[in-house]
Structure formats: structure tokens, C-alpha cells
Amino acid sequence: MKRARHLLAALAALALTAALLALGTSPAAAAPPSAGRAAPKGHGACTATTPGSGPARQGAAWTCIRERPVTAGDLARIRARTAAVPGVAAAPLDGVDPGDNPDASPEALCTSTKRQDVVSNRHAYCMRHGIVYVLENRAGDTIGTAELLVTARSALDPNSVQWQENIAVYAGKYDGVSAVRLALSSSCTACIPGPPAWGGGAIELRAGEEDQTGHLSYETTTRGGGERSRSMIAYQSQTESPDAEYPVISYGQWAGPSVACDGQVGNSPGCIATDDLARVVLSKSQYGASAVAYEWAQNNLSDNNAMGTAKRPLTRDGDEARAKSRSYYTCKAPPKPFVADPTVVNDECDEFPFARTRQGGTIGSMCAEIIPRYVGGGAWRVDVVRDEPVAPCIKAHVPSDQNQNAGRSVGRQVQSERILQGEAYQVVIIP
Template identity: 35%
Template sequence: MRSLRFLAGTAAVAVLVAMSPAAPVRAAETAAAPGAGPRLLGTLSAADITRHDRTGKADAVESTATVAAGTTCASTAARSKERALGAVTSCTRLTPKVQTKRVALAADPCDIGESGYWIYTRSGSCFKDFEGEYWLLDAQGRIIGTADFLVSGSMTLSPGRATFTENLTVTVTDTDRQVLALNIAMDAACSGSCSMADANPWDGMVTLVEGASASGSVTYAASPSAGAQTNIQTSYHMYVVALGAIPIQPNYNWSNPWNVRCDNSLAVSGTTGCVYADVRAQLVLPLSQYRAAAATYAFAQIYLIDHWGAEDSPLRRQADSGIAGSNRRATCETPLDPFIPFDDSVVVDDSCDEYPFAATQQGGTTGSFCADIVALQEDDGLWYFYEARADKPVNFNEPCVRGHVPLGENEAAGGKVGSLPQSERIIDNEAYTVAIT
């Protein structure tokens, strides 16, 4: 049971919450009456988290990256089947949309992608159903035969491997009496410190009638030097001709608008891995799992002036464990203002949980400048934030927070923070956001 002295005035707090439906409540200007118990700083519910979300977790965000559409025409070969049909020119056009979309969180970008768009997550990408057209022109420039096709590709990156794979598919969707089928070949390439054992998703030309598809995969291998990174751009070449014709050169070439970043031992010592670094990493901490720790970080995001971890105020990784240790000591163990734990009647196995995290560039503020708070969940399901010390009033302009958090919850959240560089391939000083869900 919590200290009755600490929770004195809880009934009055409940009345305050009931009178203020626009929670979370911020009681910055409300001083506690003498003997009324600790000062209430605010409250938090699941609805508040959604309403005050600053991490920019929109399902899709348009990017300025573009993929150029293009048309390629060439003369048909003498004595070719196309020439026998009266066609002196064959043309191919691929028409992707001109905008790229970024998706922050998704297992497979192709599951949520729209046709005609590039879709990205940090660990993969998808270009979905790029529309292609093939047509034949006679000597007077009239169209005498057409066929349509779709091109798609799905790439999967690994934060712990130097290789990554892309599945490529072409489907013929429409033909006519002059173009009964298409012969299609395809290959891929990559720039930077990258190589490919086989650039072709399938061998040679495949003949595709209406409704038929060709699929296969290509594998890219990154080879950045130890302690370095490489930016890899993938590109693609297609050969499309009518049945029986022979391609001379690719009809269409295009490139991935965003680079894949692969590093060797920058994010995780002794390993190589790859991500789309343009998609910012995100640390997701469910309130139901990390409880008082997650609530403490939410308090800092919602109430404190810097709202660290938000999209416009991201944290940056501090990869030096020695500096991270010094940061924690400066915040939680400073002789100027050491953290004073509560007894078990208030917080069981109390510990100092600092935010911003010690393993960030923003961590390490001397604890005397931090807001000391305690987050307690009450029977109504709300989290109540209280001022932990009457001699150290919270003014909401503090650059950091020291939360009174049960040690187990503190360590669980710390473990999640510690594993993020490996799971998301975050290098030193790289920005990431924190989402409390």
C-alpha cells in the first residue's frame, strides 16, 4: 500500500480530473495547499498519448524523391516478325508515379503500398505495379498493335547481414491480335561498395501471354570497409519486345530514388548490416509493458519544453558506453543533487530512470536541473504525475526528467533502448524518435 501521506489530496485530484475533460491535466500553476500532499503535475491516459503524439507516425508521408517516367522507341529489325506485321517502330513506356511515399512502421511495405508508388520502411522497400506499355507503329506512325504490363519489386534488408534480396515480377495484363505475347528480360545493378553474383531474376527472355507473369530474385552484397559505411543505389533494366523479336538494347532503365546504407561495425561492433537510413528509426515502448518507465518518458515528451524523442526533437545515439555511463552518473548520482529513492510504500524497489537516456547525445544533464517526478497508476486507469520533492518544484522548462521507477521496469526499458542500435542499425549520432503507445 502506498504512503497515505504521499497520496494525500488524491480525492481532490480526482475531482480536478473529472472537471477537466480535455486531459491530460497540467497543473503547472496549481500549488498544493499546506499538508495537502504532493503537487499534481498532470495525468495520462491512452487517449492522451494519441492526442499528443509528437513522433510523426503517419502511415504514409510523401517524399520529394521522384522516379522519372519515360518512353523509348527503336526501329524494328529487318525481316523481324514485327516488320512482317508492318511495324517499322516499336515503343515502350513505363509510367511510375512521380512521388515517393515513406512508411515508418510496417512489416512488408508491399502489403500497404499503393500501385505506382515506391514505399519504404527502414528494413525494406517496394515499388508496386509500375504500368508499362508496348506498341508498334507503321510507316505512317499509326499504332497497329499494343500490349500492357506491370512491374513490381520487393526488397528486404537485414540489420545484421551484408546481403539483401529483392524479388522482381513482371505481369502482362493486356494484349491484342497483333501483339499476342511479349518477350521480356530483366536485370538489376548496384552502385557503391556492392556486387551481385547474378543480376538476372530469371534466365534470358521469357514469353508472357496475357495474364502470365515472370518472377525471380536478385541478391546484392555490400562490402564496406571496417569502420565505414557505403551508400548503395539499385537500378534496373528491362528488355521488352513482341513475340519472336530480338531485343538490341534495354527499352527502359530506372533507379531506386533512395539509397541503402550499409555499415561495417559502425552500428554494432563486428557486424555488417543495411537499412534505409532515410526512414528514421523509432523506439516503441508500450505503456502496458514498460509502465512507469514509459509513463515517465511520455511526461517528458508531453509536458517538458524540449519534448525529446518527438519527430521535431529527436534523440541521437551516443555509441560510447563510457560516455553513456558518465551521463547516467551525472544525472542520477550527482553530489550536487543526488536522486533520493522512495521506500516501497510509494514505489517498490525504486530507482532513478533518466530521460533523455544516458546513451544519447542529449543525456548527461546534471540531475539538479532535471524535473524529479513519480508516475503512479491509480484505480481509474490513469497515470498521475506528481512532483517528487517539495523543495524542488517542477516548472516544465527542465531539459530532463528523473523518474521514480521500479527497478524491473527501468531495466526492461533500458534493455529495449540498448537493443535498438542492433535491431534498427543506428550508428553513432544518428537520430531516432521515441513512441509511447
């Protein structure tokens, strides 16, 4: 864990240096004029106060930036703000922390109790970072503090190479400090960051106040081909006292989320927030007998063959020729080819695992054969036509329209989940 933190810090530093060089400014030139004075050992990122400045008149020899973890009080404030967002739950659903919910919105992710700066799922993320602005005297004693919490939340469009973060800053407890100003910018690898938040200006906050108006934006440099690229985002802050004559700026930086982008899936490039296991979700009410058949396979095949689950996910293979071959072997090949059942309207063979997966294509004589039947009131029964011992697959009698619609939905979700060739995914069946 310690090595991972050091790596993230190094990546953030490299991203900051790259951003400064892109602006034509050397890292040394960007440092505050007083940076030549050694900061107190073990006291974080510190800047010497300017003689005659407000902090200096208070007896502060240094202004410093320290980090702090997200607190229960922070989460309570975020939840209160989140409760005002239409359609967003301000508390965990069914006792599940938003950080464990693959469908959680960026706003909900911000309320996660996970002890980490970045909480994400495949399509959204929230960065939370605590800052403590500290005034220290020459003896190294703390004579003033101001606590801030910075959050950046974003939902990624899987069919776009651009995304935006909504920035919120919460001012917490102040002691010996009347107000602070905060400016925020970001840098990233494999992507182009937009302008700093608040147009490059700073917001001024007093204890208990908050600001929800900031934005940061990005555009990946990935357009197509090659492997999925990863953009590592880093944030840079400038915190100062509201002293118009002699502002004393303290600088901070920290690592943020990573965003994966590719141009391999579908007709357009796009991005996801993490490489969490992809999910294809199919509703029984919408896809009928097909969804029921897949659910039956997951629940009734032996433990070693219950594929499409989180423990035994499917592996995408989008090759058209191989998909046709797999479909043939499961549904049409002798010695026991699929024969339509006259009791099923427009009966068609539907296989699981899918033909467009590496797990598909088992010879049909080894598969269990089933007929899902709707009995009314949202209920189904499954008739087992042929039960093969330790079957690794099923072939199901399904109306053609339900089979085709389910297949098209899987194809759409392969794109929306940005499931690469050879990538694993889970099949989730819902009512």
C-alpha cells in the same frame, strides 16, 4: 525535381555500364545489332525490327519502350494479390497510406498511392515501374501496345549484408500485340548484384496475366568502418515479341531504390532501406514505469524541452565514459541527488533524455522528479515529487528491473535500426 530525375537517370546508366564492364562486355557490344539506326525522335528507346520478323510482318518498323505511371488499376491488382498474403493488410490501416507507415511490410508498400516508383521505410521498400511495349510503323504511328507493371519488393535484415527482391510482373492492356517476353536484371553501386531474374531467361505474358516467380539478390561490399555507404540499384529490361525465328529486343533501364549499409553499429554489419528518422519503440505493458516516465516527459515538459519526438529527436552518443558521466550528473550529483523512495520496490533513478544521448546529462537539480504508479487495469498515474519550472529533463523513480529492461531494449533497437553515432532518433511509446 527535374535535376533529381536527371541525376537518377545518370546513376542508372553508370550502374548499367559498370555491370556490363564487369561481365567483360562493352556497352557498345551489348547493344542490339540494329541499334545503329536512329530511333524516332521523342519516341523512347526504340529498336529497328528485323526484316521477316513477326513485328515487321505486322508493319512495325520499330519496337519501342516507354514508361508510364502506376495507375489505380495497377494498385487494385496489387491489392488483390496482397490480400492473399497472410498477415498483410491489403488496404491502408486507419486511413494511413502504407508509404507513411514506418512499420509497413514490403507487400503493403507496393499498394501505396504515392506517385513515385520507389516507396520505402527504414526496413523495407517496393519498386513499381510501368513499361509500355510499343510497335510503330515507319511513319511513327503506334500500331500495337502492351502494358506491363514490374514490382520488386524487399525487407532488409539489419544484421545482414545480403538481401533479396521478390519480383512480380503484371500484364495489363494489350492492343495489337498477342504476347511479350520480358527479361530483367539489375546492377548497383557499392554492392554486388546476383544473377538476373528467372535464371537469365524471359517470361512470356499475355494480357491480364501475372508472374510472381522472379528474384534478384544483392550483397553490399561494406563490411565495417568508415561512414555508411549507399548502394544505388538500377534495373535493365529486355522486352521482345515471341518470335522464335527473328526476335526483336527492346532495351529499357531505370533507377530503383537506394540501400544504406554500415559496419559501425553492434557486432555485425547490416543495412537499412532509407535514412528516414529512426524509431525506438517502448511498450508501457512491457517496460512499465520506465515507458510511462518517458511518455510523461514528452507530454509534460515545455514545448522546447519535449525531446525524443519527431520534431525534437534525440541524438545517439554511444561513448561509455560520457554516458556514465551524464548519468552521474542527472541522478547523483549535488545539490539534489536522487534519494530512493521506500514506496517503490528496488527503486532506481531513470533519466530522460537518456544518458547515451547528447541531450542527456543535465544536472539533476534542474529536472522534474516523478514517480509513475500502476493503479490497475492497465492504468497509471504519475506523482510529481518536484516540479522544476521549464525543466529540460526528468528523473523518475522506477523499479530496477523495469529500468534495466528498458535500457536493454533501447540498446537492441539502436542496432536493429542501425542508428549511427551522432544520428537522430525518435522515442515512441505504445500501450
